[in-house]
Amino acid sequence: xxxxxxxxxxxxxxxxxxxxxxxxxxxxxxxxxxxxxxxxxxxxxxxxxxxxxxxxxxxxxxxxxxxxxxxxxxxxxxxxxxxxxxxxxxxxxxxxxxxxxxxxxxxxxxxxxxxxxxxxxxxxxxxxxxxxxxxxxxxxxxxxxxxxxxxxxxxxxxxxxxxxxxxxxxxxxxxxxxxxxxxxxxxxxxxxxxxxxxxxxxxxxxxxxxxxxxxxxxxxxxxxxxxxxxxxx
Amino acid sequence: xxxxxxxxxxxxxxxxxxxxxxxxxxxxxxxxxxxxxxxxxxxxxxxxxxxxxxxxxxxxxxxxxxxxxxxxxxxxxxxxxxxxxxxxxxxxxxxxxxxxxxxxxxxxxxxxxxxxxxxxxxxxxxxxxxxxxxxxxxxxxxxxxxxxxxxxxxxxxxxxxxxxxxxxxxxxxxxxxxxxxxxxxxxxxxxxxxxxxxxxxxxxxxxxxxxxxxxxxxxxxxxxxxxxxxxxx
Numbered sequence: 001x002x003x004x005x006x007x008x009x010x011x012x013x014x015x016x017x018x019x020x021x022x023x024x025x026x027x028x029x030x031x032x033x034x035x036x037x038x039x040x041x042x043x044x045x046x047x048x049x050x051x052x053x054x055x056x057x058x059x060x061x062x063x064x065x066x067x068x069x070x071x072x073x074x075x076x077x078x079x080x081x082x083x084x085x086x087x088x089x090x091x092x093x094x095x096x097x098x099x100x101x102x103x104x105x106x107x108x109x110x111x112x113x114x115x116x117x118x119x120x121x122x123x124x125x126x127x128x129x130x131x132x133x134x135x136x137x138x139x140x141x142x143x144x145x146x147x148x149x150x151x152x153x154x155x156x157x158x159x160x161x162x163x164x165x166x167x168x169x170x171x172x173x174x175x176x177x178x179x180x181x182x183x184x185x186x187x188x189x190x191x192x193x194x195x196x197x198x199x200x201x202x203x204x205x206x207x208x209x210x211x212x213x214x215x216x217x218x219x220x221x222x223x224x225x226x227x228x229x230x231x232x233x
Numbered sequence: 234x235x236x237x238x239x240x241x242x243x244x245x246x247x248x249x250x251x252x253x254x255x256x257x258x259x260x261x262x263x264x265x266x267x268x269x270x271x272x273x274x275x276x277x278x279x280x281x282x283x284x285x286x287x288x289x290x291x292x293x294x295x296x297x298x299x300x301x302x303x304x305x306x307x308x309x310x311x312x313x314x315x316x317x318x319x320x321x322x323x324x325x326x327x328x329x330x331x332x333x334x335x336x337x338x339x340x341x342x343x344x345x346x347x348x349x350x351x352x353x354x355x356x357x358x359x360x361x362x363x364x365x366x367x368x369x370x371x372x373x374x375x376x377x378x379x380x381x382x383x384x385x386x387x388x389x390x391x392x393x394x395x396x397x398x399x400x401x402x403x404x405x406x407x408x409x410x411x412x413x414x415x416x417x418x419x420x421x422x423x424x425x426x427x428x429x430x431x432x433x434x435x436x437x438x439x440x441x442x443x444x445x446x447x448x449x450x451x452x453x454x455x456x457x458x459x460x461x462x463x464x465x466x
Contacts, residue, residue, distance in 0.1 A: 034364075077380065078369070081360030123310030124317065131267075131318050136311070147310065 002192065002230045003167045004114040005223070006158070008176030009126060011199030013101050013220075014133055018199070019094035020058075023087045024049050027064065030086035031079045038071055045071070059122055095132045098198070100220035105138040107224060114165045118174070120145040120152055120181070141165050152178075153185030153210075162189070173230070175223060179204050179211040187212075194226055235425065235463045237347040237400045238456070239391070240372075241409030242359060244432030246334050246453075247366055251432070252327035253291075256320045257282050260297065263319035264312045271304055278304070292355055328365045331431070333453035338371040340457060347398040349374040351390055351407070353414070356380050374398050385411075386418030386443075395422070406463070408456060412437050412444040420445075427459055 010016035028045045032038075038045070045067070052066045060066070064083040068075040108115060115138055119126045123144045130136040143161040150157040162169045169190040176182020176194075178201050186193045187210045195213035206212045215226050243249035261278045265271075271278070278300070285299045293299070297316040301308040341348060348371055352359045356377045363369040376394040383390040395402045402423040409415020409427075411434050419426045420443045428446035439445045448459050 077356030077360045077377065078375070080357045081364055084357065085361055085364050124314045127311045127314030128318055131314055142311070144310065 002113070002171055002173055002227055004116060004162065004165045004172040005108050005227065006116040006118050006161055006165075006172055006174045006186075006191070008174075008178070008182045009117055009119040009129060010121075011177045011201070012175060012182075012196055013135065014097050014129070015094055016199060019091060022094060023090035024053075026090045027083035027087040030082040031064070031068075034079050034082035036068075036073060036079050038073060040071060059125070092132070095129065097133050097135055098220060101133075102135065102138075104220040104223055105135060108227070109138060111227070113227070114140045114167060116141040116143065116161050116165050116172075118143045118152070118157055118161045123147050152181040153188065155185050155189035158186050158189035158191060162191070173223075173227065175217075175220075177201055179206050179213070183213045184208075184210045192230065194223060196220065235346070235404055235406055235460055237349060237395065237398045237405040238341050238460065239349040239351050239394055239398075239405055239407045239419075239424070241407075241411070241415045242350055242352040242362060243354075244410040244434070245408060245415075245429055246368065247330050247362070248327055249432060252324060255327060256323035257286075259323045260316035260320040263315040264297070264301075267312050267315035269301075269306060269312050271306060273304060292358070325365070328362065330366050330368060331453060334366075335368065335371075337453040337456055338368060341460070342371060344460070346460070347373045347400060349376065349394050349398050349405075351376045351385070351394045353378040353385055385414040386421065388418050388422035391419050391422035391424060395424070406456075406460060408450075408453075410434055412439050412446070416446045417441075417443045425463060427456060429453065 007013060025046055028042055028049065048070060049063065049067050052063050052070065056066060064080045065075040068079060105115060117130065117139050121144065123146045126144045130142065141161060141164040143157060143164065145151045145157060148157060148160055158174060159169055162172050172191045174182065174186035174191045174193050175196055177196050177198050179195065183193045183195055193213040194215045194217055197216065197218050217223060217226065240246060258279055261275055261282065281303055282296065282300050285296050285303060289299060297313045298308040301312060338348060350363065350372050354377065356379045359377045363375065374394060374397040376390060376397065378384045378390060381390060381393055391407060392402055395405050405424045407415065407419035407424045407426050408429055410429050410431050412428065416426045416428055426446040427448045427450060430449065430451050450456060
């Protein structure tokens with residue numbers, strides 16, 4: 001019997017990839033507006049920035065400095081500040097739950113399920129997202145990789161989340177967008193897995209049997225059908 | 234002949250002390266709302282936070298962590314994130330120029346003066362403030378202590394600002410709120426000094442002769458009378 005529903009956060013509950021892309025593109029436009037002199041086009045600058053993010057990781061604190069150095073420009077504080085302001089303002093514009101998310105979470109709670117979030121990243125940053133999304137009160141437990149020292153797709157992070165919610169892994173449904181992180185890890189932990197086709201990994205194919213989800217949905221509210229169907233078993 | 238007008242930023246062009254106080258108080262309320270359990274009152278927590286800021290400096294990146302440790306509470310990411318969100322949202326609400334500032338800057342430029350900012354702090358942070366205030370385009374030069382390795386009241390930072398604007402120090406007016414930083418340093422550099430009575434230092438008394446300003450004003454637009462009077466000489 002299903003007793004808990006757990007969620008990935010980025011690209012599952014809000015448009016994380018879209019946010020990052022728009023925020024970075026606006027940051028580049030802001031640096032040009034603030035006086036960045038370069039022969040590179042906006043598109044070329046965006047690609048360089050993507051490389052910086054890939055090489056130094058998305059949580060590196062100085063992407064714009066690195067970008068400027070990389071293209072041979074002076075990392076002037078004025079340019080960096082213009083980028084930071086544009087990035088943050090854009091971030092706040094996109095840090096909103098997908099349309100269906102709040103009614104679905106509310107209904108799942110009313111149906112008596114325990115709710116959890118299992119997410120990768122820096123703890124304060126992931127909590128900041130949940131708070132800004134206005135959904136932090138819906139979750140009985142939030143498990144963040146930095147806090148427990150285990151990353152997806154390691155099944156341990158999913159097993160820990162189930163333990164904290166007081167349920168067995170097989171009594172939990174896990175919903176996420178990434179086959180190679182969310183679905184693989186939750187399958188290995190023994191959970192029922194639901195892939196939501198959202199964000200930049202929506203067309204990814206399974207690389208092995210563990211990447212195959214039990215269910216696939218396009219919108220959060222379809223999850224209600226999934227849990228109703230599971231209740232019949 | 235006066236050719237340039239230079240400005241301090243924090244508490245001279247926008248309500249910096251008020252911003253910091255309200256942002257910190259709201260951060261404390263947010264931690265309580267997010268579940269902080271403590272016997273301390275909001276006021277006591279605020280005073281502890283002020284001590285943290287004083288002891289570790291206003292640019293330390295983890296004030297809320299330190300506060301929680303200090304009062305014997307677990308520095309839970311959820312609490313820290315709640316504080317960060319509240320702090321930033323409040324910051325953006327108060328990061329607005331004082332009412333007179335923009336018309337005064339505009340008129341000074343139209344009168345043919347070179348405009349500059351001379352400010353203490355981290356370069357990217359100070360630029361971020363000018364950009365958010367919407368006043369960065371008004372200044373011909375912005376000189377930030379971090380960038381040149383000299384802090385107010387050292388006269389060198391004021392002399393460097395005059396040099397960059399292509400004027401002699403005695404051809405420049407400097408406007409600031411702090412007698413012991415702004416007025417002392419600009420006097421020692423040989424500038425005409427104007428104290429604006431704003432923010433938490435508005436009642437400070439001069440500690441030595443260098444702290445005595447040539448003029449005192451209550452509102453930015455009174456600066457126009459000052460420069461007109463100086464033009465008569």
